[in-house]
Amino acid sequence: MATHTVYKEPAPIMDRENPLESMMSRFNIAADILGLDDATYNVLKAPDKQVIVNIPVTMDDGNIRVFEGYRVIHNTILGPSKGGIRYDVNVHLDEVKALAAWMTWKCAVVDIPYGGAKGGIICDPTKMSAGEIERMTRGYTLALKDIFGPDRDIPAPDMGTGPREMAWLMDEFSKTNGMTSPAVVTGKPLVMGGSLGRTEATGRGVMVSALAALKKLGLKPTDVSAAIQGFGNVGSWAAILLHAQGVKIKGVSDISGAYWNEAGINIDEAVAYKNAHNGRLEGFEGATPMDPNDLLISDVDMIVPAAVEDVITEHNAHKIKAKLIVEGANGPTSASADPIINEKGIMVVPDILANSGGVTVSYFEWVQNKQGFKWSLDMVTERADRIMSDAFEKVYQTSQKYKIPMRIAAYVVAIDKVAQTYKFRGGF
Ligand SMILES: NC(=O)C1=CN([C@@H]2O[C@H](COP(=O)(O)OP(=O)(O)OC[C@H]3O[C@@H](n4cnc5c(N)ncnc54)[C@H](O)[C@@H]3O)[C@@H](O)[C@H]2O)C=CC1
Numbered sequence: 001m002a003t004h005t006v007y008k009e010p011a012p013i014m015d016r017e018n019p020l021e022s023m024m025s026r027f028n029i030a031a032d033i034l035g036l037d038d039a040t041y042n043v044l045k046a047p048d049k050q051v052i053v054n055i056p057v058t059m060d061d062g063n064i065r066v067f068e069g070y071r072v073i074h075n076t077i078l079g080p081s082k083g084g085i086r087y088d089v090n091v092h093l094d095e096v097k098a099l100a101a102w103m104t105w106k107c108a109v110v111d112i113p114y115g116g117a118k119g120g121i122i123c124d125p126t127k128m129s130a131g132e133i134e135r136m137t138r139g140y141t142l143a144l145k146d147i148f149g150p151d152r153d154i155p156a157p158d159m160g161t162g163p164r165e166m167a168w169l170m171d172e173f174s175k176t177n178g179m180t181s182p183a184v185v186t187g188k189p190l191v192m193g194g195s196l197g198r199t200e201a202t203g204r205g206v207m208v209s210a211l212a213a214l215k216k217l218g219l220k221p222t223d224v225s226a227a228i229q230g231f232g233n234v235g236s237w238a239a240i241l242l243h244a245q246g247v248k249i250k251g252v253s254d255i256s257g258a259y260w261n262e263a264g265i266n267i268d269e270a271v272a273y274k275n276a277h278n279g280r281l282e283g284f285e286g287a288t289p290m291d292p293n294d295l296l297i298s299d300v301d302m303i304v305p306a307a308v309e310d311v312i313t314e315h316n317a318h319k320i321k322a323k324l325i326v327e328g329a330n331g332p333t334s335a336s337a338d339p340i341i342n343e344k345g346i347m348v349v350p351d352i353l354a355n356s357g358g359v360t361v362s363y364f365e366w367v368q369n370k371q372g373f374k375w376s377l378d379m380v381t382e383r384a385d386r387i388m389s390d391a392f393e394k395v396y397q398t399s400q401k402y403k404i405p406m407r408i409a410a411y412v413v414a415i416d417k418v419a420q421t422y423k424f425r426g427g428f
Pocket residue numbers: 157158159160161202229230231232233234235253254255256306307308309328329330331355356358359
């Protein structure tokens with residue numbers, strides 16, 4: 001019989017800028033601009049619900065490891081809560097709270113009928129077998145079976161998760177409830193109710209909003225160079241689609257390092273290399289390794305942070321040379337960098353707008369599951385692009401009206417919609 005050592009992953013210490021504080025400081029500015037009443041402010045400043053779960057998992061060596069997982073429901077006034085699940089060693093409750101609130105604002109910006117939520121498990125999926133990840137995902141789903149539901153809370157992929165994990169989640173939830181429930185989760189494999197276009201949706205939204213911003217700046221995509229941080233789902237699809245529009249991608253990075261080619265990186269080759277090398281760019285010969293700290297301050301017209309939070313801070317913002325920042329990641333810019341970026345006149349397409357293409361197509365997937373009818377890729381793409389373009393224009397016009405940066409304008413649009421809904425629904 002195996003000796004069972006019960007090992008619990010230590011909760012990480014927040015030794016970086018706190019994304020929750022960054023979210024709150026922007027929320028406060030937007031709330032002041034709108035003259036938000038105290039009751040609505042107090043309801044929105046904290047999550048509706050925070051659940052912490054312990055997930056015991058039998059590891060391949062027979063030992064039992066206990067993982068800590070979270071699901072935070074920020075707000076559901078606009079509809080069932082929606083938001084991804086992150087598997088990462090740096091998952092932190094404050095981070096999940098910030099990510100959940102960003103989901104509320106994001107869904108409101110693109111005007112889809114969802115509230116905001118986010119989940120995460122402190123773990124390193126790169127050091128776990130598929131079997132261990134499956135048992136952990138099923139344990140997380142069971143622990144949250146009363147939270148999740150097609151009309152309650154609908155998870156999706158985020159960093160470290162993808163269609164595979166969503167399939168396990170759907171299966172576990174369905175078995176537990178004695179009925180097949182595809183609409184309980186989005187980002188599923190195509191064969192089991194996933195939507196055409198969901199895989200590339202976030203990167204595509206980044207491309208659509210980048211093109212809209214370049215137009216406002218009077219720049220043609222074919223005259224523009226870019227650097228992209230993160231080469232996972234969002235970063236690699238943003239690279240593929242921006243490259244296809246004629247943007248010269250000079251720099252890309254992932255957890256293994258950063259890579260530069262002054263003449264422009266062949267993105268198809270980089271993606272093929274990554275796919276053949278366990279999702280990493282390490283060893284890619286189509287570009288030269290560079291210091292990852294230099295990527296976002298390199299000499300390009302546009303930067304696309306598409307990895308983690310707080311990579312643009314008061315320490316590097318003054319060195320940014322780009323005219324445009326399009327935020328593929330959630331929370332890549334800490335609040336301390338905002339005044340510096342604004343002072344430099346850099347245009348920012350903020351996360352809650354730029355990366356909202358993902359949740360938009362997740363919404364389409366949920367609608368298709370509920371309809372029991374599959375949409376064509378053209379239908380998905382055309383509708384998602386229109387939603388992204390309309391949301392961009394609304395945020396842009398709001399920024400012009402109040403003479404505020406696009407980031408605060410996006411919060412104003414979102415909080416206004418949520419606050420108006422509270423006024424109609426009442427209840428407090
Ligand atoms: N997947 C989705 O549909 C959506 C994702 N997002 C956000 O986009 C960001 C990226 O998510 P995904 O692409 O889904 O994750 P992913 O797990 O597919 O890829 C993450 C990428 O970032 C790289 N990375 C991690 N730490 C890094 C660092 N310190 N420096 C440079 N690269 C680093 C990884 O090597 C990998 O290439 C996250 O902030 C996520 O919340 C936002 C909206 C939707």
